[in-house]
Amino acid sequence: MEWPVTSRTIHCSDPVAPANVHAPATDGDTIANDACGTCIMRGFCLPSWGEPGAPPPLQRTHIARRRVRKGQAVFRQGDRSEYLYAVRFGSFKSVTGLRDGREQVMSFHLPGELFGFEGLADGAQPCTVRAIEDAEVCVLPLADVSEAAGESRFVLHRLTQALSMELVRERRMAALIANTRSEERVGTFLLNLSQRLSERGYSAREFQLRMTREEIGSYLGATLETVSRCLSSLARQGFVTVHRRQIEIVDADGLRASYETPA
Amino acid sequence: MEWPVTSRTIHCSDPVAPANVHAPATDGDTIANDACGTCIMRGFCLPSWGEPGAPPPLQRTHIARRRVRKGQAVFRQGDRSEYLYAVRFGSFKSVTGLRDGREQVMSFHLPGELFGFEGLADGAQPCTVRAIEDAEVCVLPLADVSEAAGESRFVLHRLTQALSMELVRERRMAALIANTRSEERVGTFLLNLSQRLSERGYSAREFQLRMTREEIGSYLGATLETVSRCLSSLARQGFVTVHRRQIEIVDADGLRASYETPA
DNA sequence: CGGGAACTTGACGCTTGTCAAGACGTGTGG
DNA sequence: CCACACGTCTTGACAAGCGTCAAGTTCCCG
Structure with missing residues (x-):
């Protein structure tokens, strides 16, 4: 054929x-x-x-x-x-x-x-x-x-x-932006990326951000400066390490406990 | 039968x-x-x-x-x-x-x-x-x-x-919450209700809110006080009249011009 | 090696959340 | 029919979070 x-x-x-x-x-x-x-x-x-x-x-x-x-x-x-x-x-x-x-x-x-x-x-x-x-x-x-x-x-x-599933994800996103302060949004964003990458066989612990702070900010309803500050803050608290776009999730459970929306 | x-x-x-x-x-x-x-x-x-x-x-x-x-x-x-x-x-x-x-x-x-x-x-x-x-x-x-x-x-x-369509609506919602201040969200919410009601044969100009300020606030990512203040403000500017839950849209075009997200 | 994009950090002011007091409407019971 | 109580809404004062503006650093790519 x-x-x-x-x-x-x-x-x-x-x-x-x-x-x-x-x-x-x-x-x-x-x-x-x-x-x-x-x-x-x-x-x-x-x-x-x-x-x-x-x-x-x-x-x-x-x-x-x-x-x-x-x-x-x-x-x-x-x-x-x-x-x-x-x-x-x-x-x-x-x-x-x-x-x-x-x-x-x-x-x-x-x-x-x-x-x-x-x-x-x-x-x-x-x-x-x-x-x-x-x-x-x-x-x-x-x-x-x-x-x-x-x-x-x-x-x-x-x-x-x-x-x-897309629909549910989108709703969650709207709820996240509506109900949380920016640090929680950024933390949830990292966990989300981590999960999606690990579902496809990549490491859940370490990964590279492919997007700029500005793109993340636009997505999360924040400015690039706020995203940057939140990443620094999460690093200071020991949840993650951040070197420009290289992310390591050090304490996923801690992050989840403080930030991820529960059922 | x-x-x-x-x-x-x-x-x-x-x-x-x-x-x-x-x-x-x-x-x-x-x-x-x-x-x-x-x-x-x-x-x-x-x-x-x-x-x-x-x-x-x-x-x-x-x-x-x-x-x-x-x-x-x-x-x-x-x-x-x-x-x-x-x-x-x-x-x-x-x-x-x-x-x-x-x-x-x-x-x-x-x-x-x-x-x-x-x-x-x-x-x-x-x-x-x-x-x-x-x-x-x-x-x-x-x-x-x-x-x-x-x-x-x-x-x-x-x-x-x-x-x-639901998916697109949900995305719009997330973008609305991410990018606008509360007065714009409330204005867009009213226009949205107006349109949905008129599509079903109801009046686009006058309608009753069926939900409380608190429910609107939760939906829009704001507090009930903020919703109340925004409604008052929109009324003061002459876009709408508000008597508790009775809404009249006085100047839909003006409201749209200042608030509705364009293509 | 140089230029520019991306990022970080600080200072300040606006928007909104929080707390509080009071007004308005509605439903209930005397 | 009136009085009272409760839910709902409005408005004000204050503080916190975040956006804006600005300066300086790091990294990447040509």
Whole structure:
């Protein structure tokens, strides 16, 4: 089964015209899966969502990969939303323009995570997603995802589950900002990163922040100065060590005990 | 076609375990829709989500109605989530318990709106939903909703659309709290209520707040005193009039211009 | 090696939370 | 029908937290 490669190729909407996206199609009949088969993220990605025993979803879809350089946009606010994206490596921020011209960070996307759900609402992306370091995504056509969900109750369940988990995360975030002072927000942010990284096989104890203090501040509803002060304060209390972007979580339980929102 | 009223009535489960919800199927073949046919909210509700021409979704589902008195819970944090709920009349708040025992308001649900999506994530409700005035909901079994989505691409699309709209709303909320001072939050809250009410056929200009200042404050990340001061301030500036819970929006455009977040 | 971006730290003032007192409305019981 | 009590709301005074402005340091990249 061959597939006209270019018909599925997506061109980046950034000012610079980037990179076509694709690995060339192989001419076997399991197209997607030899690409997915060697992907380090395959265990977390959508093609693994199938029922055990049944053929995996998106088996017949050609899944393009796309390089995105630091600062480039994967898509922009207002673009038509036709794809879901899975982060292969690198990190992204989701931002929306503010009245005064600044950008508000709405979320971060780490390796192994999916993004692009928000665009399902009305077909237009409400946010711009931008790489905060050199990165690569897999591009999953929404039409195919939707078809897979229609064909398998299992996939449908995973899809609605993913969506509602996002919803719950977003609510937690709003509650965090509404109810806590900035030091607690920063502490919770670190714990959150730590957990998400460890779920994907990275160290929960030590990691590098990929984002600036300003981006963290925007996300958490604080200024970059406040973020910096909070990090210093958490370090002074012995919960973490901070050397610029290198974080070590020294006392996760202590941090959790004083800061993490309970059930 | 007559209906044994009591078979549709569900009694509130508040302190006790949730009652079973399904009435026995009747032996006609168009079951749900004579109940929905006379419902004032039918144009907004899930059974209207079908493709034009095709039979509406949940046609064969018995849709129970349930009265909920002021202060009673529809479901509680931790309950298994087996249903979606549609508000027939009255208003609800969605709350989550805080460390210190207080309750944080996560959202409000007005007549004609759906709630219960959040529970899809892991099968357990992350929030308690409580009536803030005497109210009634329709109870839609998730299994049937899911089945309808599996059978019709159209319904699937509406469902994911509804979920991602919630997601976008939640993000906007987080951004609002993160980036604005309290007067702007309160102004935006009023505009938001106004719009949601007018979408359901109520007046956009005049309405009654169904919630206390404290609940608004919890939702917006402010204290009840601050909410009160902001309402007074907005009134002093001529944007609205406020008499306890009676709100009139005098200058919506002015309010929007100074407060509403732009694209 | 130099320039600039990112970060840290300090001083000061605005916004909001906290505490407190009092006004208004509603429901209940005499 | 009135009186009282309670929940809700308003307003004021003060203090704490955080944003803003500013200066100086560290690190990265060309």
